[in-house]
Amino acid sequence: MIVGFDQVAPVELVGRKGHNLxxxxxxxxxxxxxxxxxxxxxxKVGFAELNRALADLGPGAFAVRSSAIQEDxxxxxxxxxxxxxxxxxxxxxxxxxxxxxRNSAVAPAIVGYxxxxxxxxxxxxxxxxxVFLIAQASGVLFxxxxxxxxxxxxxxxxxGLGPGIVEGLVRPDRWMISSxxxxxxxxxVADKDIAIVPRExxxxxxxxxxxxxRRRPCLTVEWLHQLSRLAAECDQLFGAPQDIEWAVWDNRxxxxxxxxxxxx
Numbered sequence: 089m090i091v092g093f094d095q096v097a098p099v100e101l102v103g104r105k106g107h108n109l110x111x112x113x114x115x116x117x118x119x120x121x122x123x124x125x126x127x128x129x130x131x132k133v134g135f136a137e138l139n140r141a142l143a144d145l146g147p148g149a150f151a152v153r154s155s156a157i158q159e160d161x162x163x164x165x166x167x168x169x170x171x172x173x174x175x176x177x178x179x180x181x182x183x184x185x186x187x188x189x190r191n192s193a194v195a196p197a198i199v200g201y202x203x204x205x206x207x208x209x210x211x212x213x214x215x216x217x218x219v220f221l222i223a224q225a226s227g228v229l230f231x232x233x234x235x236x237x238x239x240x241x242x243x244x245x246x247x248g249l250g251p252g253i254v255e256g257l258v259r260p261d262r263w264m265i266s267s268x269x270x271x272x273x274x275x276x277v278a279d280k281d282i283a284i285v286p287r288e289x290x291x292x293x294x295x296x297x298x299x300x301x302r303r304r305p306c307l308t309v310e311w312l313h314q315l316s317r318l319a320a321e322c323d324q325l326f327g328a329p330q331d332i333e334w335a336v337w338d339n340r341x342x343x344x345x346x347x348x349x350x351x352x
Contacts, residue, residue: 089129090141093122101126103155103214108326108346115325117318118342121145122218124155130190130215139179142217149175149220149290152185153345156193156213170213174249175220175286182217189215221342222286223335225306226250227260229319231267231329232349240273241265241319245306247297248283250333250344257294258282261306270316277305307336314341322346 091097093113097106106124113119123141125133142150154170171192173185193213227245234242244253244260252258258280264273279302287293307315315334318341322330326346333344 089126089133090137091124091126093119093124097124099157101214102216103127103157104347105153105155105345106214106216107155109216109218111325112322112343112346115321117321117325118340119344120151120218120221120342122151122216125186125215125217127157127212127214130186130213133183133186135179135183138182142179142182145217145219149177149286150182151216151218151220151344152176152182152189153216153218154189154192154213155216174251174292175290177290181290186215189213220286221335221337223249223337223342226333226335226344227253227306229315229330229332229334230349231319231323231331233264234349239267241267241316243307243312243315246278246280246283247301247306248285248295249292250284250335251292252280252282252284254333257284263307263312265312265316267316267320270313272309272312275305277303279303280306311336311341318343 091102093110097110099107102124109119151174153172156170171188176182176185190213193211225245225247226249227243230242233240243263243265246252246258246260253260259278261278262276266273280297281302282294283297284292285295319332322332329349330346331349332346335342335344
């Protein structure tokens with residue numbers, strides 16, 4: 089029912105996101121430690137088994153994210169349509185989130201999205217549980233320009249946690265980077281007025297960004313170079329241009345997920 093990132097994890101067992109993360113972990117890429125709860129286990133995993141797995145990750149909170157079989161595929165991403173929760177505390181909270189994820193797999197929006205794209209709908213869904221990083225900055229990297237499909241990297245970033253960008257809550261900083269040597273081609277620094285941050289009691293909330301930081305780039309040139317190198321490794325690992333989520337924590341870049349770019 090629980091599959092570690094160091095174990096064999098086929099898509100049919102742990103979903104697309106879980107499968108990709110296990111491959112990244114085994115390739116030595118910097119992802120937060122965690123494990124997968126299988127498609128069958130998401131309904132059957134017990135408190136004691138889950139509690140032991142969480143204890144192995146150490147104290148602190150967790151990110152609990154959906155991992156459907158058809159999610160993050162080349163022809164359909166299902167991005168933002170299935171439940172994911174950040175800063176989940178305690179075993180009870182993780183169990184509750186697993187139930188939410190299971191229920192989201194049969195929501196009408198998911199069924200309708202599958203029909204529109206003419207892809208088979210499956211209610212089988214797994215989950216990924218990872219150590220929650222209190223990110224200084226977060227964002228996305230596209231290995232092709234989402235506006236023009238040009239062959240350079242596009243990085244978008246903001247202060248705080250990723251939902252600031254993913255949910256369109258803040259206008260992000262934006263960089264174009266050469267995919268050949270990591271050179272910064274252009275940069276746009278936005279007025280980032282809010283950040284998504286963890287709440288003490290669990291979950292996340294919005295807070296205003298300090299005036300001194302609003303117009304300051306959320307990534308240094310060195311971090312951009314780090315991110316470009318990691319993106320090239322993901323490209324080599326998966327053999328196709330990727331859409332990557334990243335975070336800065338403890339003065340280094342971490343990768344939160346990698347999936348094929350859809351729509352090109």
